Amino acid sequence: MTARRVEPELDLLLAHKEEVAAGVVVMSLRHRDGDDVPAWEPGAHVDLVLRPDLVRQYSLCGDPADRSELRLAVLHEPNGRGGSGHVHDRLRAGDEVRVRGPRNHFALVEAKRYLFVAGGIGITPILPMVAAADALGADWRLLYGGRTRASMAFLDHLTREYGERVDVRPQDETGLLDLDPLLAEPDPDTAVYCCGPESLLAAVEQRCAHWPSGALHVERFAPKPESGDVGPFEVELARSGRTLLVPPDRPILDVVEDAGVGVLWSCREGTCGTCETVVLDGVPDHRDSLLTEAEREAGDTMMICVSRARGTRLVLDL
Structure with a gap:
């Protein structure tokens, strides 16, 4: 029997917490003794271990050059799974918060131009990307939508710092985001980054289907709807010397x-990447929301929390 591995965790101090938009709080996490927090790059997220049975992922929205703190924004979702409610209702300045990470599956690639599309709290990972692109002198534009202006976090900062490069589109004023003028014609020199609700991501993916492969980068806060074979299959664990049957109703x-x-x-849920596992043989049925096309x-890794097999057998490096 193989002992369960434990991912390194860090206890940080909740130094500051404030509401920055309707239903959105920003938290600043620091070392009690003033040590540097872990290094990160735009697009990264961390796990907050709120309780042993309550672990949630939140994108970092601060300045990667500022190693004194990790900043993240959390939208209160009353009908969610409990993470945002815990952050909003129970955490107070001075509390310790256990953190895993950072990890980055939404990294900013090098490109001549950038188009950023954010919906609601999806602005969180986009915010440091915009700052990085601007610091590089890149040609970039941000289309930012939300239910109302009051619900859109960091709105004043974005419009003050970047002016007309930021196109603000509150739904109650302008309706749904008009994506066609921006995405109708493929541009091989433009990297498109999108984060927000599933309806926005699906709309952007549809319009970028004819763009060059790798041009579109998305990050999801919830699992992408997937369908496919749900039959049983075997997994061989190469390092453990075990072969296991995975039934239709259980994940690997x-x-x-x-x-x-x-x-x-x-x-x-296939959104954080923690369980990514090397595939030695067989064809995965990918159902995660992280891997690129x-x-x-390539099929050489898979997220075993949600993905399955296209066939009757997989061999995994476990």
């Missing part, structure tokens, strides 16, 4: 853990 991760093989995990086609 659960079956592997039940067999006593330790695997790192966090979200169990090129990475899916």
Whole structure:
């Protein structure tokens, strides 16, 4: 039996918490003794271990050059799964918060031009990207939508710092974001970054379907709707010398853990990347919200919390 691996965790002080928009708070997390926080780059997120049974992922929205703190914004979702409610209602300045990460599956690639599209709290990972692109002198534009101006975090900062490069479109004033003028014609020199609700992501993905491969980069806060075969299959664990049957109603991760093989995990939804596992043989049925199309086609890693097999057998490096 393999002992369960434990991902390193860090206890940080909630130094400051304030509401920056309707239903959105920003938290500043620091070391009690003033040490540097972990390094990160635009697009990164951390896990907040709010309780042993309540782990949630939130994007970092501060300045990567400022190693004194980690800043993140959290939208209160009354009908959510409890993470945002815990942050809004229970955490207070002076509390300790356990953090895992940072991790980055939404990194800013080098490009001649950038188009950023943010919906609501999706502005969080986009904010440091905009700052990085501007510091590089790149040609960039941000289309930022939300329900109302009052609900749109960092709005004053963005319009003050960047002026006309930021196109603000509150839904109650202008309706849904008009994506066609920006995305109708593919531009091989433009990298498109989008974060927000599933309806926005799906609309952007649809319009970028004819763009060059790799031009579009998205990050989801919830699992992408997926469909496919849900039949049973076998997984061979190459390092553990075990072969396990994965039934139709259970994920690989659960079956592997039940067999006593330790695997790192966090979200169990295919959105955080913690359980990414090397595939040695077989074809994965990817159902995560992280891997690019090129990475899916390569098929050499998979998120075992949600993905399955296209066939009857997989061999994993576990």
